[in-house]
Amino acid sequence: MSPVRSPSTAGLLARFTIAGVVVLAALAGLIAYLAREAGTAQATQSAVQTTSFTARGVVEPRLDAAVVDRDPAALTAFDTAIRRYVLQGSLVRVKVWAPDGTIVYSDASALIGERYPLSAQEAEALRVQGSVSEVSDLTRPENRLETSFGKLLEVYVGIRAADGRPLLLEAYYRYDAVTQAGQAAWARFAPPSLGALVVLEVVQVPFAWSLARRVRRQQRERERLLQHAVDASDAERRRIARDLHDGIVQDLSGLTFSLDAARLGTPDETERAAVIADAAGRLRTSVGALRSLLVDIYPPNLAEEGLGPALAELAGGLERTGVAVDLDADDADGLPPAASALLFRTAQEVLRNVVTHSSARAVLVRVTRADSSAILVIDDDGRGFDGDRLTEQARDGHFGLRAVGDLLAEAGGGLSVRAAPGRGTRVEAEVPVS
Structure with a gap:
């Protein structure tokens, strides 16, 4: 199975930027839609208000009984006023309806006197003297003369004639004016909103770049620590195998040969006692070596026994090799x-x-407390080495020390090594205890 490649910093930033652009485009579309809808709604409401003002201020005062009864002279005078004061801008058609659906007046004179059923909304607006708006259905018979205008917005307002009879005023507006109002709202509100989003995206990019670099740096650090742990584990297994083969296995094999020779030969009691004493001594040495090895493989339970006894166990194993240990x-x-x-x-x-x-004869092991830290010092009188070349000596047994240094640094502590050829080695490890 091929290894999984971690994304680069540029890749992480590209993903973030692409995601930001996609979100920005989605928000831009949403803002555009909402702005147009708001502008359209505002334009429609403006048309309703304009029609209401026109109905109350221009139409109702001129709706006398003669106009309602469709007197030709009265209709002519009414038509003149409508064309002069009402039919302006996007308003292209005006109709006045009677409750029975008869068109009392229209600027398209061919429609005057025709009768069509009122819709439920129109009847309700006439009854409550309210207003209602809708997009014109140009397929309806009463709208046959408005098809040349294209899409229209109809506004109905309930009015009363001078003698109190209820009537319905219908005004037709070009729908282009409504959509233009929506576009105007979009043009007014969208640029600042989109500009703010673009600025936010641009401001986020440096932070995203910094965050991506930090993530990649931490990821590389974790990978390095993991590789160190794997390498240290391999080195530990090789060391254990070497110690077993070169030490305990060899001693036990030699012991086996000695015992077999004693069993097959005819030694006297003195020789037999000497063989048994030698075998017992070698077994004790092997048991001690195995015990030290077990400590290396499975350290003591520090949570229950504490660090002091664990260090004493290590010191005991070192003393069995002939090195004097001063443990504090x-x-x-x-x-x-x-x-x-x-x-x-x-x-x-x-x-x-x-x-x-090190070939040391004596070692000092000391644990001290300082403020919120614990410090371990190990000082030997061995042959030392060139401390400046510690990195280059990973293959000579110091790789594990580098791995330990990484663990200490990860925990917020540190490791320092001072050494010189022929002058021993001093190692200090510090860890936080808070």
């Missing part, structure tokens, strides 16, 4: 489990390097 772990009591585990892991790695590489 009085301040190790009461440390949080996480801090104790990190310090134990550090001590384990450093003391292992002491045995393997």
Whole structure:
């Protein structure tokens, strides 16, 4: 299975930007739609208000009985007033209806006197003297003379003649004027809104870039730590296998040969006692080595026993190899489990390097507390090494120390190594305990 490639910083930023542009386009479309709808609704309401003012201020005062009874002279005078004061701008047709559906007046004189049934909305507007608007249905017979105007908006307003008879005023407006009002609203409100969205998108890009870089940096750090952990685990398994093969397995094999020789031979009691004593000593040594190895494989339960006993166990294993250990772990009591585990892991790695590489005769192991930190110091008198070349010496046994340093840094602590050829090595590890 091929490894999964992590997205680059540029890729993460591109995804964020594309998502932002898509959202911006969606919001732009929504704003455009809402602005046009709001403008259309406002234009329609304006047409209704204009028709109401016209009905009350121009039409009703001139609706005397002669006009209602369709007297030719009265209709002519009424038509003149309508054309002069009402038929202006987008208003292209005017009709006055009687309750029975008869057209009392229209600027299209051919419609005067014709009768058509009123719709439920029209009848309601006439009854309550209210107003209603709708898009014209140009397929209706009474609208046959309006087809040349195209799409129209009809506004009905209930009015009364001079003698109190209820009538209905119908005004036809070009729908283009309504849509133009919607476009005007869009042109007025959309640019600032879209501009604010664009500015927001532009402002977010640097923050997104910084966040993407931080995410990638943390991801690379996690990958590096994981690779270090894998490499350290492999090195640990190889070390355990080498220690078992070169140490305990060899000792037990030699012990087996000695016991077989004693069993097959005819030694006297003195020789038999010497063989048994040698076998017992070698078994004790092997058991001690196995115990040290078990401590390495499965460390003590720090949460229950504490760091002090765990360090004492490590010191005991080191002393069995002939190295004198000065252990001062009085301040190790009461440390949080996480801090104790990190310090134990550090001590384990450093003391292992002491045995393997330093040829030291004495080692100082000390745990101290300072403010909100715990500090582990391990100082040996071995042959040391060039501290400036620690990175280059990963293959010589110091790779585990680098991995421990990464763990300490991840926890908010740190690791320092001071060494010089022939002058020993001093390792200090610090972890927060709050």
